[in-house]
Amino acid sequence: MNFKLIVLLCLLVSAGMYGYSTWCGLGITYDSQHYLSAASSLLQDGVLKNADGSIYSNWPPLYPVFLALFGTNEFLIKIGQGIVLLGIVYLTYCIVSQCITDKVLRAFLLIGIAVGTPLMLVNVFVWSEGLFVLLTLAMYLLFQKYQQSPKWPLLIGLIIVSNLLCLQRLVGIGVVGLFGIMLYLNQRDVKKAGCYIALSWIGVLIWLWRNIQVEVNPSFVDNVFVASLNKTLYSYIEAIGNWIVPVSLYFSIKVILVIGWLISTGLFLFYKRISVKSFAFQANFLGWSYLFFMIGIGGTLTEIDRFAVPGYIWLIAGFIAIIDTILPQLSRKSRWILYVMIVVWLLYPTGRTLKNVVFWHDVNCGKQIIPN
DSSP states (O other): OOHHHHHHHHHHHHHHHHHHHTTTOOBOOHHHHHHHHHHHHHHHHSSOBOTTSSBOOSSOSHHHHHHHTTTTOHHHHHHHHHHHHHHHHHHHHHHHHHHOOOHHHHHHHHHHHHSOHHHHHHHHBTOSHHHHHHHHHHHHHHHHHHHHSOOHHHHHHHHHHHHHHHHHOTTHHHHHHHHHHHHHHHHOOHHHHHHHHHHHTHHHHHHHHHHHHHOSSOGGGGGSSOSOHHHHHHHHHHHHHHHHSOTTSOHHHHHHHHHHHHHHHHHHHHHTTOOTTSHHHHHHHHHHHHHHHHHHHTOOSTTHHHHTGGGHHHHHHHHHHHHHHHGGGSOHHHHHHHHHHHHHHHHHHHHHHHHHHHHHHHHHTTSSOOOO
């Protein structure tokens, strides 16, 4: 199997779907307006301001800075978002080519990421999650290299990218904590893990201090713990369930599948004593821990689908990594049955994405209105 050819096809398919979705422009929501306004005010006045002229403090500054790189030209911003999407697919290839041994499973994983609705969703709108995912993948690549060869330049690079992650979305603070835990599990060095976390939080702590100075009650605080745990848990189970089974399926079935997925993953990692240095452990740890963290902070419920997306790659990758560990124990016939089952499942995310691509195209071209 020519894996590089598959990578190229995945990049072309992603680019094609993205191009059609955004043919008439990128999707704009309430958050998008503020991101674009902050980018525009940064270019014009050198300060970040919301669409209403107030101080930009509800979100970290990196995404408006990224948008400002393309000026106020919508076409160039669209190109920038597209580069982020293709960058995600490429970095996923870099990771799976090193971490998944079976070439067929590598291809399936890359296809699942490239044609999946979640990553396309956060890039056809002017949202910050796409760049956040890209930075997380870059972090993992650096972490992986440092794990193999613990040299200071790699750790410094990891700290720099980690700072950028926290300045992209505040939830990056929690993700840095997860990487700090993995660093400790790898080297059993509390001081090094603690220093990594502390140094990686410097940028965002300065930003938060700035917000406190310019606002008595920083607006970002209003977005934490705004929903009950029950409602947040319900919404995230719905979002995760939609990744693997049709949206129209009964919620109770999704609950069983998601909880079953979580429990079976935990039991497998525990009873098979999967190494904490393995990709199977780390991908599942990052994916599930991120989602638990998001559920715990109880943010707004209206856009859970986009908030959950950073966990998508890690959960799908973690699942494939587990299959990769048990594959050598299966007979040739069992392997092919498993391959066929995965191919059949891939028809769902592919079909769902194609349906959404047409919908996004029609919405952005004014042919359809998003229902309230």
